[in-house]
Amino acid sequence: MDRAIVYAGSIPLDTDVLRAGRYVKEGVGRLAEMLFGQGAMAASGLACTPSTTALSVTIGPGSILAPGALDATAIGGAGGGLAADTTAIACQYLNEAAQVVAIPSSGVTCTIYALCGEVDTDGTVLPFYNAADPAQTLAGVSNDGAALPTRRTGTMSFVAATSAPAAPAGGAVVALHTLTVPSEATTLAGVTPEAGQVFWPTIPELATLTLLRAATSPMALMAQSGMIGIPAWASRVELRAIGGGGGGSASNSQSTSGSFSGSGGGAGGDAWGVYAVNPSGADGLQVTVGAGGAQQMTGGTTQVVYQGQTLLQAAGGVPGAFYATQGSAGGIGGAASGGTIWNLTGGYGGDGQCGTATFAGYGGDGPWGGGGRCGADAGMAGTKFGAGGGGAYSIAGSTSAGGVSTGGAGYQGCVLYRFLP
Template sequence: MDRAIVYAGSIPLDTDLLLAGRYTKAAFGNLASMLYGPNVMAASGLGYSVSSSSLNLTIDAGSVLAPGVMDASAIGGNGGGLAADATALTCQYISAASQTITLPGSGNTYTIYALCSEQDADPTVLPFFNASNPSQTQAGLQNDGGTLPVRRTGAMTLVAATNPPVPPAGGCVVALYTITVPQGASTLAGVTVQPGQVFWPTIPELATQALLKASTEPMTLVTGNGSVSIPAWASRVELRAIGAGGGGAASQATTTASSFSGGGGGGDAWGIYTVSPTQGNGLAITVGSGGGSEQTGGTSLVSYLGQTLLQAEGGQGGTFYSTTGSAGGVGGNASGGTVWNQSGTSGGDGQCNAYTFSGYGGDGPWGGAGRCGNQGGRNATRYGAGGGGSYSATTDGASSSGGTGYQGCVLYRFLP
């Protein structure tokens, strides 16, 4: 790192001290780039708490490392000082006290942004030499008691918005958290706050078993469509997708067949994939819905950077192939898995001419197939399982529905 050199007997200049500050800032900036990589944003502290009586979100004190410049404007003055220097540098920005933000409303997803920039602070009345009489001092530049800032500080202001604000001059905008406020909500009670990708593990965490524990936790179950952010420490993700079960066949009193088939189970894809916390907006997850009576279940899939990583199709619904025959739904296909791609279990056949069968639904990975039932097939009870077929109706012309297939799911776990 650079250091200022001074000599005994020389007259110290304002630029000597200002340059010493620049050398120090450059040294810490280069060290931060070595630790985190160039142009990487990292946050420390800045914990949060939500209000149970309003739409207020409080962010604790903390700091951010982010791209900036040496000096966006001249520093010092009064005939001296240093000119602005636009040299790119990793800079530190500090929030010395907690800040409370009121979210603009409900029914929207907001991001908490830190607007990071350097500001001149601590206005002070400084003593200056009187050129006409050096033994006397002046209070301020013109002896008028005027103040001058004596500290240039990296500071941050927090805002909540749906789109990134315009970066301050010489500074940057850092996304800290996202929060989805349900429509009509008047408080943040029970609302989940999702940390951004800037919260990296600390060196003590990396040096202990904390990271190992995080990567060996049980897989997280997802039962609805959505997205998942990639932690800063992760380089891979383990995924498993289960397609939804198909619905069982319905029975009608006017149908010759008297025993009806079950729906097929959803496919099952499992794999491990490379990801990056600095690329894209995380994993996009789609979960298939269970098929209704005689309907095919929905497909479950996970995509990243616009490409599907793996998918599991839903099982087909139970069907009739003739007036005296009812075939069980075929299990869903699976693709994209690097560990396995397993087709779902087919549903049980219902009737073939004079022969009748059970008409149970196809099991999912954890069982749960719906059984065939009098005047209505039974619904499946576990992820990916098919519904059971119905084998009678109450009156002539009436219909008894087949059982509903159970929805699919996605499981994930991030790995170093």
């Protein structure tokens, strides 16, 4: 980092002090670039509180680190000072008091932008040395009594818009919070802002054992419907949803002309992805786990909903079913949607009978196998998440008193999750 040099007995100049300030700003900026990366943006504080009585939000105090210029304009003056230096550097901008920001209208999705720049403030009438009369102090330059700015500060203002505005000269525009405003709304009651990606975890948060363990731990399993809370340090969540397996088909052979070999149920769909979350919001992840399908019934859909929107879902497998007196086709796998890593359709269940030919009516395997085996007088149930049930087969007259050999049930779905910084 550069430092100004002065000497005993030399006459101090205004540029000695101005250069010291510029050197400090550049040194701190280069250090920030080492921590966050060149060109990165980071925000701290700046809480967004929606109004319950108007279409506005209040942005609290805080700071932003964003690219800017060392000095977009000359600093100092009155016969001295430093010329402008537009070298790009990471700059700090402050918001020292809460500001109210109006929302443009209802029925829109808008973003709160911070307009970051530097301004010269704190105007003061300064005393100047009078070379013509050393005993006299001048009030301002040439004794004109005019005030001069005494502080150059990085500051910010805010605007709500549907697209990014132009950046101030030598400054930056930073997207902070996004809000979806319902049509015909007159207030923002019930609206939850979604924080942007500029809100990084702090060093103490990154240093906690909780975060380190969570970031390196395997995905957790949720095998029943419910709510998952979001930890304070998280900004993303990795999710994998598996739909319930379809049930296997029965057989009802009473004679050689009847059906005697049922088909297997299809496996549930498989959706996997990573999604942004807001730990400061009140909402968690609402999980619905699809049940396994009973005999000849479709498996349930597994889905994860966040702030009223479905992130991903995996449909249940279709059951094995008879399409004719002696024809039983395996169920197709459930579809998947919303995944950012993949959306996989579940595996098919095995066919049962096709006229005089028979096939092994096994249930479709889930992601970890477990398709139910076809079984004499009763198909076997699926044994692992998302697996389909097996079909039943029987010889003429061997069925139970009800005349039906039961197909196996599909296995339920599940959700795997892991929070990330």
